[in-house]
Amino acid sequence: MFADYSMPELMSIFAMQGFAGLSLFSIFVLMALGLAIIFGQMGVINMAHGEFMILGAYTTYLTAGLFENVMPGLYGIYFFVAMFLAFIASALLGMLVEWLMIRHLYHRPLDTLLATWGLSLILQQAYRSIFGAREVGVSLPDWMMGSIAVTDLVEIPINGLIVMVLTLVIATLVYLLMFRSGWGRQVRAVVQNRPMAEAVGIDTGKVDRITFALGCGIAGVAGAAFTMIGSTGPTSGQLYIVDTFLVVVFGGAQSLLGTIASAFTISQAQSTMEFFLSGSMAKVLTLLVVVGILMLRPQGLFALKVRR
Amino acid sequence: MKTTPSASSLMSRENLYFLVLAALLLLVFPVLLDAFRLNLVGKYLTYAFVAVGLVLCWGKGGILSLGQGVFFGLGGYCMAMFLKLEASSPEATASQSTPGIPDFMDWNQVTELPWFWQPFHSFSFTLIAVVMVPVILAFIIGVAMFKRRVGGVYFAIITQAIAAILTILIIGQQGFTGGANGITDLRTLMGWDIRSNEAKTVLYFVTSGLLLACVLLARHVLGSKLGRILVAMRDQEDRVRFSGYDVASFKVFVFCLAAALSGIGGALFTLQVGFMSPSFVGIVPSIEMVIFCAVGGRHSLLGAVYGALLVNAAKTGFSESFPELWLYAMGALFIAVVLAFPNGIAGLYQRYLMPLEKKMLGGLGKAANTRPTAAARRMEETP
Numbered sequence: 001m002f003a004d005y006s007m008p009e010l011m012s013i014f015a016m017q018g019f020a021g022l023s024l025f026s027i028f029v030l031m032a033l034g035l036a037i038i039f040g041q042m043g044v045i046n047m048a049h050g051e052f053m054i055l056g057a058y059t060t061y062l063t064a065g066l067f068e069n070v071m072p073g074l075y076g077i078y079f080f081v082a083m084f085l086a087f088i089a090s091a092l093l094g095m096l097v098e099w100l101m102i103r104h105l106y107h108r109p110l111d112t113l114l115a116t117w118g119l120s121l122i123l124q125q126a127y128r129s130i131f132g133a134r135e136v137g138v139s140l141p142d143w144m145m146g147s148i149a150v151t152d153l154v155e156i157p158i159n160g161l162i163v164m165v166l167t168l169v170i171a172t173l174v175y176l177l178m179f180r181s182g183w184g185r186q187v188r189a190v191v192q193n194r195p196m197a198e199a200v201g202i203d204t205g206k207v208d209r210i211t212f213a214l215g216c217g218i219a220g221v222a223g224a225a226f227t228m229i230g231s232t233g234p235t236s237g238q239l240y241i242v243d244t245f246l247v248v249v250f251g252g253a254q255s256l257l258g259t260i261a262s263a264f265t266i267s268q269a270q271s272t273m274e275f276f277l278s279g280s281m282a283k284v285l286t287l288l289v290v291v292g293i294l295m296l297r298p299q300g301l302f303a304l305k306v307r308r
Numbered sequence: 309m310k311t312t313p314s315a316s317s318l319m320s321r322e323n324l325y326f327l328v329l330a331a332l333l334l335l336v337f338p339v340l341l342d343a344f345r346l347n348l349v350g351k352y353l354t355y356a357f358v359a360v361g362l363v364l365c366w367g368k369g370g371i372l373s374l375g376q377g378v379f380f381g382l383g384g385y386c387m388a389m390f391l392k393l394e395a396s397s398p399e400a401t402a403s404q405s406t407p408g409i410p411d412f413m414d415w416n417q418v419t420e421l422p423w424f425w426q427p428f429h430s431f432s433f434t435l436i437a438v439v440m441v442p443v444i445l446a447f448i449i450g451v452a453m454f455k456r457r458v459g460g461v462y463f464a465i466i467t468q469a470i471a472a473i474l475t476i477l478i479i480g481q482q483g484f485t486g487g488a489n490g491i492t493d494l495r496t497l498m499g500w501d502i503r504s505n506e507a508k509t510v511l512y513f514v515t516s517g518l519l520l521a522c523v524l525l526a527r528h529v530l531g532s533k534l535g536r537i538l539v540a541m542r543d544q545e546d547r548v549r550f551s552g553y554d555v556a557s558f559k560v561f562v563f564c565l566a567a568a569l570s571g572i573g574g575a576l577f578t579l580q581v582g583f584m585s586p587s588f589v590g591i592v593p594s595i596e597m598v599i600f601c602a603v604g605g606r607h608s609l610l611g612a613v614y615g616a617l618l619v620n621a622a623k624t625g626f627s628e629s630f631p632e633l634w635l636y637a638m639g640a641l642f643i644a645v646v647l648a649f650p651n652g653i654a655g656l657y658q659r660y661l662m663p664l665e666k667k668m669l670g671g672l673g674k675a676a677n678t679r680p681t682a683a684a685r686r687m688e689e690t691p
Contacts, residue, residue, distance in 0.1 A: 110464065114645070280479060
């Protein structure tokens with residue numbers, strides 16, 4: 001399949017597809033970071049994670065509309081406001097869901113899966129009733145449009161670049177929060193040994209609620225970033241949920257670094273193969289390889305040794 | 309359980325419930341419903357095969373598979389391939405550029421029947437494939453996962469990914485599988501027109517009969533020592549392993565059995581509905597099948613049948629009159645069944661109706677009857 005292309009062409013194909021893969025990588029990482037926190041740290045399977053992301057996307061859409069109509073002069077900075085609002089909206093909803101539903105199900109992980117699937121159906125239909133079944137998009141401010149030409153053949157879109165920088169910043173923040181802050185230490189203590197953490201005076205119920213809210217909030221930010229590279233529909237979130245779960249499991253559920261590494265591998269493999277094969281075959285092959293590796297190495301790439 | 313004297317009355321009670329279901333399926337529905345509604349019920353019953361399989365592997369074995377749609381679909385596609393080949397005889401497809409191959413292949417510039425379609429000219433091969441293709445796939449997945457002691461949540465996610473893979477593959481390989489439309493326009497089974505109302509009624513009775521047979525088979529499996537090992541494994545896997553049982557093999561067996569049941573259901577579905585498409589294979593239908601089982605009661609074989617019937621009837625009713633409300637209702641059903649009544653209809657029945665029933669029957673064998681139900685309830689309620 002490589003024979004039809006000359007060497008410099010091949011290089012630029014890899015570079016372009018690599019960059020296209022990086023946008024997919026950004027979405028995967030942002031969604032998977034939230035999932036890795038919720039699933040890896042709390043053991044809860046949140047099938048509605050995609051819908052939390054879409055909530056962030058719709059929040060961004062509404063904010064953009066507000067800026068456009070009320071203060072068009074400030075449209076250039078709407079995205080940062082929208083990101084913040086998306087985080088708040090998704091985190092609040094997450095907190096509510098945890099309080100109403102998830103906290104009753106911590107000892108039944110398979111049942112959280114079913115319950116959150118039900119939640120995702122309700123949210124999807126709610127989005128459809130409120131925003132309509134058609135996909136909506138935001139218009140990007142001028143400074144986010146266009147692309148940088150690296151060579152004659154390689155062009156890098158600016159919005160993709162911004163999403164990537166955003167991803168790196170958020171990943172770093174999450175790392176600092178989980179491994180360098182007192183609160184992160186509490187979360188990890190609860191994960192490793194719940195009764196002991198309770199015994200030393202950690203309010204595990206509160207830690208659970210905030211952890212869940214944080215994971216959902218990050219999904220909201222992912223949704224905000226998602227609006228920059230694609231349009232949003234009621235079921236857009238569901239398209240990514242299986243891939244994202246595979247990313248988290250493939251990376252090793254308790255390891256944030258593993259999540260990022262596996263998001264990178266999967267997105268790059270998929271995007272590079274997409275150029276040479278049809279899109280669906282690329283996805284089938286990628287998923288098959290991931291499932292195959294998981295069958296051989298169920299603990300994932302970077303397994304954290306946890307005493308069970 | 310068989311050795312205690314009171315258990316025999318429980319057994320006869322189970323037999324009674326089974327007879328009620330048989331009467332409902334074989335007498336009440338055919339008498340009360342017109343041909344169209346009866347065909348719909350027949351379609352729902354094919355889902356009940358999957359739900360019965362899920363009771364075995366999820367309710368009793370503790371293995372939640374989110375990929376039952378895969379096995380349902382494989383069974384259905386095997387049957388559809390046979391019917392499609394019969395429908396595309398060289399005479400019937402003479403106007404195509406390559407006569408004798410299915411029409412969608414001709415549209416996609418496929419000029420020769422692919423190798424994996426060839427054996428489906430034979431009806432006996434198809435009947436074997438309907439069961440064996442799902443079983444072989446389930447065996448491979450099961451051996452790979454359970455021998456490495458992967459279970460619970462991970463197993464659920466991986467089976468879900470497999471459902472996604474198969475759907476994308478079927479849609480992507482349009483020339484070989486019919487793509488998103490699926491395999492349509494199926495006409496005859498060995499020269500017998502399956503689209504007529506009489507044929508649909510006959511197929512309904514075949515489906516009901518096979519379903520009742522499968523329920524009996526599943527009951528036999530659960531009543532045996534194997535069934536008790538399954539339940540023990542669900543509750544205390546390590547203890548069963550330390551007692552010297554090969555836990556993985558039991559899990560593989562029950563997973564394969566559930567896959568076989570789903571495959572049979574899928575094949576009957578194709579026969580009754582007249583087509584098969586990837587929309588019955590993917591993630592969404594697979595997880596809906598879990599909810600049929602959960603609503604009926606994940607520990608109860610008969611409950612699963614009622615669950616499949618009720619949820620599907622509700623789905624049809626809602627989508628006919630308030631289509632936009634259906635997803636809300638379905639979502640609420642998922643949440644309610646998990647939070648409020650995890651044992652489903654069967655659990656509610658045991659809890660509220662059975663004591664009432666006993667009161668109405670009076671003191672008849674009162675002392676002997678209350679104890680086993682209390683014990684049974686305790687057994688049912690352990691997660």
